[in-house]
Amino acid sequence: MASSPRAESTPRTFDPATAELMVKTIKGLAMDAVQAANSGHPGMPMGCADLATVLWTEFLTHAPADPGWFDRDRFVLSAGHGSMLIYSLLHLTGYALPLDELKNFRQWGSKTAGHPEYGHTPGVDVTTGPLGSGFAAGVGMALAERFLADHFNREGHTILDHLTYGIVSDGDLMEGLASEAASLAGHLGLGKLIYLYDDNQISIDGGTDITFTEDVAKRFDAYGWHVLKVDGHDHAAVRAAIVAARAAVDKPSLICCRTVIAHGAPTKAGTSGAHGAPLGAEEIAATKRAMDWPLEPTFHVPATVSEALAAQRAVHAEAKADWDARMTAYREAHPELGRALDQAIAGELPAEVGAVLDAAIDGFEVGASIATRKSSHKVLSALAEAHPLLLGGSADLAGSNGVALPGTPGQSKEQPEGRNIHFGVREHGMAGVCNGMALHGGVRVFDATFLVFSDFMRGALRLSALMGLPVVHVFTHDSFYLGEDGPTHQPIEHAMSLRVMPNLHVIRPGDARETVGAWRHALARTDGPTALLLTRQGLPTLAEAQAEGVTRGAYVLSDPEGEGELDGILIATGSELSLARSCAESLREQGQRVRVVSMPCWEAFADQDAAYRESVLPAAVGRERRLAIEAGATLGWERYADHVHGVDHFGASAPAKVLAEKFGFTVDAVLARWAAIRG
Numbered sequence: 001m002a003s004s005p006r007a008e009s010t011p012r013t014f015d016p017a018t019a020e021l022m023v024k025t026i027k028g029l030a031m032d033a034v035q036a037a038n039s040g041h042p043g044m045p046m047g048c049a050d051l052a053t054v055l056w057t058e059f060l061t062h063a064p065a066d067p068g069w070f071d072r073d074r075f076v077l078s079a080g081h082g083s084m085l086i087y088s089l090l091h092l093t094g095y096a097l098p099l100d101e102l103k104n105f106r107q108w109g110s111k112t113a114g115h116p117e118y119g120h121t122p123g124v125d126v127t128t129g130p131l132g133s134g135f136a137a138g139v140g141m142a143l144a145e146r147f148l149a150d151h152f153n154r155e156g157h158t159i160l161d162h163l164t165y166g167i168v169s170d171g172d173l174m175e176g177l178a179s180e181a182a183s184l185a186g187h188l189g190l191g192k193l194i195y196l197y198d199d200n201q202i203s204i205d206g207g208t209d210i211t212f213t214e215d216v217a218k219r220f221d222a223y224g225w226h227v228l229k230v231d232g233h234d235h236a237a238v239r240a241a242i243v244a245a246r247a248a249v250d251k252p253s254l255i256c257c258r259t260v261i262a263h264g265a266p267t268k269a270g271t272s273g274a275h276g277a278p279l280g281a282e283e284i285a286a287t288k289r290a291m292d293w294p295l296e297p298t299f300h301v302p303a304t305v306s307e308a309l310a311a312q313r314a315v316h317a318e319a320k321a322d323w324d325a326r327m328t329a330y331r332e333a334h335p336e337l338g339r340a341l342d343q344a345i346a347g348e349l350p351a352e353v354g355a356v357l358d359a360a361i362d363g364f365e366v367g368a369s370i371a372t373r374k375s376s377h378k379v380l381s382a383l384a385e386a387h388p389l390l391l392g393g394s395a396d397l398a399g400s401n402g403v404a405l406p407g408t409p410g411q412s413k414e415q416p417e418g419r420n421i422h423f424g425v426r427e428h429g430m431a432g433v434c435n436g437m438a439l440h441g442g443v444r445v446f447d448a449t450f451l452v453f454s455d456f457m458r459g460a461l462r463l464s465a466l467m468g469l470p471v472v473h474v475f476t477h478d479s480f481y482l483g484e485d486g487p488t489h490q491p492i493e494h495a496m497s498l499r500v501m502p503n504l505h506v507i508r509p510g511d512a513r514e515t516v517g518a519w520r521h522a523l524a525r526t527d528g529p530t531a532l533l534l535t536r537q538g539l540p541t542l543a544e545a546q547a548e549g550v551t552r553g554a555y556v557l558s559d560p561e562g563e564g565e566l567d568g569i570l571i572a573t574g575s576e577l578s579l580a581r582s583c584a585e586s587l588r589e590q591g592q593r594v595r596v597v598s599m600p601c602w603e604a605f606a607d608q609d610a611a612y613r614e615s616v617l618p619a620a621v622g623r624e625r626r627l628a629i630e631a632g633a634t635l636g637w638e639r640y641a642d643h644v645h646g647v648d649h650f651g652a653s654a655p656a657k658v659l660a661e662k663f664g665f666t667v668d669a670v671l672a673r674w675a676a677i678r679g
Contacts, residue, residue: 004161007246011058018308023049030084032298033105035278043261043274044082054238063320064094076166078134080115094313095123132175138166139185140436142193150416163192180429186224189413193252194245200261232257344442352386364512369538373476375512377402392446393421401448431460438469448474451491464529465503471529472522478533479631486653493633503528507601510577517550553605560593568625576629
């Protein structure tokens with residue numbers, strides 16, 4: 001694998017005396033902001049000020065005037081508790097983050113939240129704070145860059161060429177999430193990923209000797225990383241290590257930087273007391289005196305530092321202008337690729353996607369039985385042909401989940417064009433990496449596993465919802481109908497637990513046609529993730545099922561013939577939709593006027609206007625005359641129905657048909673429940 005022009009470029013020149021002033025400035029800003037807020041983490045920014053100064057002034061290519069520039073280097077502060085480090089860097093280097101925002105650290109309405117937030121603070125590339133999550137996201141960013149560079153770059157037109165840098169902590173590297181992502185990154189040989197490890201040997205409870213005595217360097221060497229060790233306060237050593245890391249084109253790099261937490265503080269440096277609390281007025285004053293820094297004014301920024309970094313902004317602007325010019329030449333030389341890249345950067349779907357989804361509906365025969373995981377695979381396979389930047393994979397379950405894309409190899413350092421990502425049994429790492437790919441932009445990504453294992457990836461799911469990332473999470477084997485594998489693999493509470501997560505759309509389609517609608521809705525979303533809950537068992541394709549109804553969250557599947565007041569409403573999702581339909585047919589034969597409502601996505605239904613919601617669930621047919629049917633936990637359904645036919649206990653190991661009978665998911669059992677409701 002060839003290296004990149006950016007990685008091969010020489011470091012920028014930055015005056016050493018000014019660099020030392022910048023280090024002191026970062027320390028002063030961190031101490032003052034945390035003290036003013038009376039909360040925060042001053043130790044990490046102070047300990048990392050040296051290595052961050054070298055990285056940001058000599059290596060990082062970015063555009064303070066245009067934070068979203070697509071070919072910028074990405075920066076991940078995985079140790080997000082040290083947020084005053086990135087806020088100081090963003091302010092000093094010219095982002096739209098004025099000094100008043102630093103003075104308002106951790107306060108209501110400020111751009112300087114306790115932990116960095118993507119989409120909230122200009123220049124923050126990823127929301128971090130939950131340890132390990134930034135580490136995994138950076139892996140995804142590097143993976144997306146390599147894939148897109150292979151797809152779009154042409155001879156004489158290297159228009160995608162950037163690196164992903166990050167600062168990670170002891171706490172990050174203790175997390176299983178980081179271990180999963182690190183193992184995958186080494187396997188994939190992501191050579192444009194460089195992490196500086198803040199090896200300060202301190203955690204909240206004390207020195208890391210009480211919990212974390214492994215040889216980190218050897219562990220990462222075993223993962224297949226390029227590992228270096230330096231004094232994190234020695235600028236020349238850090239510089240040389242970054243140069244060496246950029247030259248290691250076939251391996252991600254971990255630069256172990258031995259640092260001192262709260263470096264420069266006379267009594268608290270090197271102690272856990274500097275981790276998560278203000279240093280205090282006396283210690284701050286002593287620290288400032290020791291580094292020859294004015295006690296007043298607080299939040300002091302020397303003119304020398306401001307002027308030097310202002311000059312660098314001109315250099316960054318030139319780099320961005322050069323890329324704009326190269327993009328113009330690229331569009332002229334390769335107009336179709338140029339349009340595709342512009343579309344990808346804008347997050348738009350190819351025009352062919354809509355036609356593919358329309359055609360997919362006609363591809364499923366009414367009455368035919370097919371598991372929604374299998375109908376999803378047919379839809380996804382067609383989408384893959386129409387959308388060449390759609391990629392993803394499974395946690396070692398691609399065949400079972402139905403997400404193997406045809407006509408493309410597995411993603412690897414030998415085949416960077418591969419769209420099938422073999423994540424291995426790394427559910428949390430998988431979701432964290434997909435978050436990073438979505439954050440990078442230019443691609444649409446999905447991941448997949450059994451629904452019961454969504455528990456393993458919940459932290460990353462929550463962050464994708466918080467950041468508003470359009471990741472599609474494919475969860476198959478969605479209920480006790482999994483059968484013989486038993487209660488350890490049969491999700492009961494999972495659908496409902498996912499529904500309580502803000503900004504996550506959970507779709508449980510009832511047949512193949514609704515599965516088409518589920519993919520349509522998921523791909524149309526640009527402001528958050530979508531979870532598709534799919535069956536293992538076959539479901540009949542219903543003539544009444546509406547793909548477009550899924551995009552509205554709920555719709556009337558069927559009504560009784562003729563005019564007259566409704567006696568009640570059966571509401572169902574997923575595999576219980578055909579059951580509700582059969583029950584309604586029996587009730588109508590008895591003369592009862594019963595409506596069937598399909599409600600595959602609560603969140604989309606809640607987004608509809610009041611008139612539409614009333615047309616589906618009229619107030620005149622109150623909750624006391626509604627029965628919800630779903631093979632899962634009943635808690636939560638009370639918002640729509642007073643009566644729920646569900647499962648509030650763990651499953652059992654037996655054939656699916658036996659479980660359906662034992663758990664009461666038969667027409668006779670539901671009709672008996674309805675009769676009891678009616679009195």
